[in-house]
Amino acid sequence: MMKTRLTAFLAILMLFPLLLSLASAESVVAAGEGPASVSSISSVENVPLITLNNGVQVPQLGLGTQIQSLERDSSEAGRALLNNTSHDAVVAALQAGYRHLDTAHGYFNEPGVGQAIIDSGVPREEIWVTSKLWPSEFGEGTTLAAIDAMLERLQLDYLDCIYLHHPAGDYVGAWKDLEKAYRQGKVRALGISNFDNWPEAFSTIVDEMEIRPQILQIECHPFAQRLETRELAAKYGIQVECWYPLGHADDRLLNNEVLSAIAQAHGKSVVQIILRWHMQEGLVAVPGSTNPSHIQENIAIFDFELSDDEMTQIRSMNRGEEGRYFNLDYQRMGGFFTTLNE
Numbered sequence: 001m002m003k004t005r006l007t008a009f010l011a012i013l014m015l016f017p018l019l020l021s022l023a024s025a026e027s028v029v030a031a032g033e034g035p036a037s038v039s040s041i042s043s044v045e046n047v048p049l050i051t052l053n054n055g056v057q058v059p060q061l062g063l064g065t066q067i068q069s070l071e072r073d074s075s076e077a078g079r080a081l082l083n084n085t086s087h088d089a090v091v092a093a094l095q096a097g098y099r100h101l102d103t104a105h106g107y108f109n110e111p112g113v114g115q116a117i118i119d120s121g122v123p124r125e126e127i128w129v130t131s132k133l134w135p136s137e138f139g140e141g142t143t144l145a146a147i148d149a150m151l152e153r154l155q156l157d158y159l160d161c162i163y164l165h166h167p168a169g170d171y172v173g174a175w176k177d178l179e180k181a182y183r184q185g186k187v188r189a190l191g192i193s194n195f196d197n198w199p200e201a202f203s204t205i206v207d208e209m210e211i212r213p214q215i216l217q218i219e220c221h222p223f224a225q226r227l228e229t230r231e232l233a234a235k236y237g238i239q240v241e242c243w244y245p246l247g248h249a250d251d252r253l254l255n256n257e258v259l260s261a262i263a264q265a266h267g268k269s270v271v272q273i274i275l276r277w278h279m280q281e282g283l284v285a286v287p288g289s290t291n292p293s294h295i296q297e298n299i300a301i302f303d304f305e306l307s308d309d310e311m312t313q314i315r316s317m318n319r320g321e322e323g324r325y326f327n328l329d330y331q332r333m334g335g336f337f338t339t340l341n342e
């Protein structure tokens, strides 16, 4: 009797790794066959490709398309200016070799970005296109319809990545719909944005949902290097992508003495040094710019390398959470994000 129990116990012990892998297998489901299956992304201008936890590859450097200074004017003329400006920046970026674009419903510029993809002449399937759903679009049933509306605004039939923009509203229902869109082959990777600011929401999505996110988008730059969040994401096999990679062009960062000295040593600009640091840290970065010469400058960072000592100097600039520019307590203020005033 004792021997039988011991044998059963040993058998369970031996099966444990298999049971564990079956339990986590669901979290790495490949995207379903669908419109997204045509994707064909390769490295252009030496921009590295990073392989996500589902095997899909994302260009490490992209163009951020949010233009905060033009967002506030919601008149027809204001929205036209915003979309035309975004359009021209995206065309300039695609022509300079960028193959990764970051937009959002909340930036009110998806039509301009989508039209620019067509006008650029670069085949859509060679570009990684990301957009984000606003919390007012979260909820089972609601989110699937919102994804179709997003595709229509962008004139696309699939997205490469869709983020939940903020941890607010019914993000669980929204994630279930994102999983459906992923299984239908309408999106190649799923992301959460700003979920670092609410650990409970992060854990709900990462630990409890069927499909684990591929990417986490967070504020990250030399003043706020987000080491703990990056470690947590790595533990789950989630790629970190940085917003405000240039600290939103804060003078204190762009005129920093350490960065200026490194820039001078390489004959590069401070912005190029910051972006090169992101690349060598293994981060995906989406610097924003509407200036064609800045757009070209920002992708010209693959012909030099920062030394270990230079990387250490930049790492020592980290001010932790105090170095952040935008840090919100979503648990208390999440309601603020549940409406979107077009």
Ligand SMILES: NC(=O)c1ccc[n+]([C@@H]2O[C@H](COP(=O)([O-])OP(=O)(O)OC[C@H]3O[C@@H](n4cnc5c(N)ncnc54)[C@H](OP(=O)(O)O)[C@@H]3O)[C@@H](O)[C@H]2O)c1
Binding pocket: 063, 064, 065, 066, 067, 102, 103, 165, 193, 194, 217, 242, 243, 244, 245, 246, 247, 248, 249, 269, 271, 286, 287, 288, 289, 290, 291, 293, 294, 295, 297, 298
């Ligand atoms: N998930 C989120 O909640 C969230 C939040 C914020 C942003 N984002 C995303 O992250 C992207 C990047 O953020 P961001 O654009 O606000 O900040 P950023 O990339 O840190 O900085 C953009 C600023 O840097 C300037 N700049 C760019 N290249 C430059 C260069 N070579 N020399 C000098 N200045 C340069 C730009 O001005 P010029 O136009 O003059 O070049 C712009 O003012 C956004 O576009 C958006 O896609 C996401």
